[in-house]
Amino acid sequence: MELREIVAPTMKELFIKEIEGKILSGEWKIGEQLPTEREMERKMKVSRTIINSGLSELAQNCFVEIIPRKGVFVGDYMRNGHLNTLISIMNFNGGMLDRKTFDSLMAYRLQNDCECAHLAALNRTDEDLKLLLSLYEKINHTEDIAEIAQLKLDFQHAIYCATGNIIYALVCNSFKQLSLLFAEIIYRQPDSKKPTLNLLDLITAIEKKDAQEARNIMHKIITMRIEELGQSYFCHNFPS
Amino acid sequence: MELREIVAPTMKELFIKEIEGKILSGEWKIGEQLPTEREMERKMKVSRTIINSGLSELAQNCFVEIIPRKGVFVGDYMRNGHLNTLISIMNFNGGMLDRKTFDSLMAYRLQNDCECAHLAALNRTDEDLKLLLSLYEKINHTEDIAEIAQLKLDFQHAIYCATGNIIYALVCNSFKQLSLLFAEIIYRQPDSKKPTLNLLDLITAIEKKDAQEARNIMHKIITMRIEELGQSYFCHNFPS
DNA sequence: TCTCCTTTGTTGGTCGGACCAAATACCACG
DNA sequence: CGTGGTATTTGGTCCGACCAACAAAGGAGA
Structure with missing residues (x-):
């Protein structure tokens, strides 16, 4: 309850x-x-x-x-x-985006997140790494789905910050509200389950400063997440 | 006068x-x-x-x-x-960014603009192409430097739109105010001259749907522009 | 008839005083 | 020590008013 x-x-x-x-x-x-x-x-x-x-x-x-x-x-x-405008549009549609916009959004995220993983591996400091690890621990030790969603956003933000490029961090925040809306929609569904994550490989790659590997892993993670997201998101048929 | x-x-x-x-x-x-x-x-x-x-x-x-x-x-x-915040910070500093943030911004733009050129070449419609050409004509037939700055932003926005991905267009707008501030600073300087542009090659590549070529040309253009920009921008020594 | 100036009305920007409800701090009571 | 009531503080909201810039209407002069 x-x-x-x-x-x-x-x-x-x-x-x-x-x-x-x-x-x-x-x-x-x-x-x-x-x-x-x-x-x-x-x-x-x-x-x-x-x-x-x-x-x-x-x-x-x-x-x-x-x-x-x-x-x-x-x-x-x-x-x-700009991006805030999109949030308004999404809210207007009851938290829903049409398929094309959804795909556009995910394509952008895929591209950007991979680049960030790449840069993070190159430029991360030890503090960045520590933060990522502690967030990873928290995610693993949490059962509450809504809380995990928030932690995942924090994790993502941490990676964006680890690039050492503040612009990426700012752009990440521009998307944060959007991501929160998605999370809310999805975790409101009764059959939502704890998402499967393999972030440790990503952290390891970033630790080893293996940029190409980090990019590849991120690509895999995001692709999988998009898959899951798309399924939950469009499970109820929506005017597209 | x-x-x-x-x-x-x-x-x-x-x-x-x-x-x-x-x-x-x-x-x-x-x-x-x-x-x-x-x-x-x-x-x-x-x-x-x-x-x-x-x-x-x-x-x-x-x-x-x-x-x-x-x-x-x-x-x-x-x-x-988010990005609006950066505009406030920039205004607070009298339109100035420190060198690190400036470089971060340019790195992001380089990455993003190249990706956009790539996508635009793949997905552009005939209307997109027509718009790009007409903007190019306008830029060539204009002498007023401030007006050219505006047209260049329109050109850039047109490319972002040509990707067929609305998110890119929205992100582009998020940067627009920032770019306008830059333009204003730079064109206020007495020795500012009409920037040299080679946009036609870019348009041609997009017309031929040669994505790799479009990306390369964009890379060249942006690198050059960053060079010019950095010189004008940091010509008066600024606390970095 | 045309031009220029004045008048009047419209519109967003701003003001100051007021009330509301929720949160807080404090105090009396058990 | 804990409980519950009360006064105060605070942002949210309302109302009626004035301001300045702009626009349209109207009138004076050529």
Whole structure:
């Protein structure tokens, strides 16, 4: 009998979701002008404080473009959007991505993670190695599936950090929210089981600074994980 | 005699800059609690509307963590930050990055752009090709350096899009703001000249769907560009 | 009729004062 | 020592108001 924390959404979040929905559903077209803040205030029964702040956040994610003293317009989020935008899109679809986007995402991760394993093997410090090992231990000694998901993300982040290239670490974080959403979806399913992992080989390769080997192992791991992920993710038929 | 548009910063932007400064300078340490919104209102002479909205934006960039009814705390932006965070850091340093971060950034771009060129050659459609060609024409027929910078970003985005993988396009956008900042810095220098480009070979390779050739040419282009960039960027000695 | 200037209204940005609910700190009571 | 109530603190939200820049409408002058 698992219980999960429930959190009440704030008015601002609800407002943002509502507007995002209008835009992502296509009800409001790109370039179109939104109702004025005052009109939204009247119609939606929320204060202008929320409207103004919410629109500002939507603008950050490229869903709207705010032109002071002129109006707010639907933005070209597909053209200008970044990774956060994708999270919004995914949430809009109830945590689901269509098959093509899913495959794109996994292809990118495959490419990137392998490169990271390669670089990590070349540049890792002893501290990096220690962190990886301790995370590996934790993963092995944990039964709670949700916790393992979090630890796996930490492990991944640790590898990205071990590259010695901060940009990789930052990009990794950009994907983190996305990965968390995936994990949540998958581990919510009743038949989800503890994933099989063979991280030790990877750690060994990184320890030996064998870059090519690290890349190969990572490729194997990710491929397998994508396999598992795809199966759980698309087990319920979803409009693709 | 070039004149550039001047835009008055909003109160919110000023507030955010101020708080970011406190954090990035290390004056406020990670985990430390910020003054309450009401106290900031008194001390900084701005309304709580700005404070609340600004803190919310800072939270998005991982500079602070807001815990309702408890307080606002300095976030671990180095650990949790994403690419937007880097832009803030760069702005804090007057548009400058230290040498290590700069090199990391360029290494990432080199790796990624080459992969993109490869994929673009494999997956490009005729429309993609047409767009690339028209952008190339525009670049050649433009003298204004700032405009060329923008066009080059569009060109780059077009290549990322031509991969057929939307994730690459999104990642490209995540870097766009960063690239714009670079362009601005560099083209502000008096001796900046029209960059030499050999994009036509790249387009040809993509047209012929010669993936390996596209990758090689991209590698050459980026390496050259990094060379130029590094020279202009670090010409005035900067604390590294 | 056309041009230029003034007026008026719209719009996002900002303000300040207020109330709410949850978390916390404190204190009396058993 | 533990329990439960109470006052305070804090971010979230609301309301009504003013500001400045922009746009459209209207009027004066050529």
